Amino acid sequence: MSQQTERISIVLVEDHSIFVEGLQSVLRKIENVEVLATFSTGEEALEYLQEQPADIVLLDISLPGNLSGVEICRLIRRSHKTTKVIALSNHTEREIVGDMLNNGANGYLLKNASLPDLQNAINQVMMGQCVMSEDIRNIIFAANAPLKSMPRLTSREKEVLYWISEGLTTSAIAAKLFISVQTVESHRYNLLQKFEVPNAVVLVKKAMELGLIRSDSNTRTSRR
Incomplete structure (x- = not known):
């Protein structure tokens, strides 16, 4: 018996109609995705979302109107x-990427993303992951400034960091450690602050560089 795949609802916020048409055509090829609506301004999208919730918003950064994509993302x-929220943009400036991630974006893709890239990004963010185009990851990682000192972590923060590096979602980490989701979120926030990074992707990279976690899945340390 085949299991029915849960639908993922998407709203597009993009002011270039030709790109919107192309993106809609690509998204139709993803079986479990439904495009609810498209908007050329963030203000229109915000009004719509008040009445009709969506699972994902694919959001351009340079938009007409009074609000930028960064502000729309935050709201x-x-x-x-x-x-x-997945940013979909041609901007590759590290400051702009950082602004989007710091204001809550769950992903950042370039507009030349392929169908597999889009499908993977949609699935990953629905599982609580942060996703970025390879070019964006390279920009973020290459420009990463060294920390002034080694972060001092509590034993619980080390555990949360480990499971983040293993790709677990916040709810999965909470279940593993028998703590609340809110407590995991608090530890996540503290880790981002201590490592001076905008998101979990850069957090894991810095932790690997500092030797706090291993880069391969076969070197897991036992926990007392």
């Missing part, structure tokens, strides 16, 4: 806690 994440 969506503040008012719609379960809605994921």
Whole structure:
């Protein structure tokens, strides 16, 4: 018996109609994805989301109107806690990428992303992961400034860091460690602050560089 795949609802916020048409055509090829609506301004999208929730918003950064993509991202994440935001842009400046991630974006893709890239990004953010195009990851990692000192972590923070590096979601980490989701979120926030990074992807890279976690899955340390 085949298991029915849960639908993923998407809203597109992009002011170039030709790109919107092309993106919709690509998204139709993903079996479990449904495009609810498209908007050329962030303000229109915010009004729509008040009445019709969506799982994911694919959001351009340079938009007409009074609000930028960064501001729209912040407002969506503040008012719609379960809605994921994936930036879809041609901007590759580290500051802009950082602004989007710091304001709650769950992913950052370039507009030349392929169908497999889009499909993977959609699936990953729905599982609580942060995703970025390879070029964006390279920009973020290459420009990463060294820490002034080695972060001092509590034993619980080390455990949370380990499971983040293993790709577990916040809820999965909470179940592993028998603590609340809110407590895991608090540890995540503290780790980002201590490592001076915008998201979990860069967090794991820095921790690997400092030798706090291993880069391969066969070197897991036992926990007392």
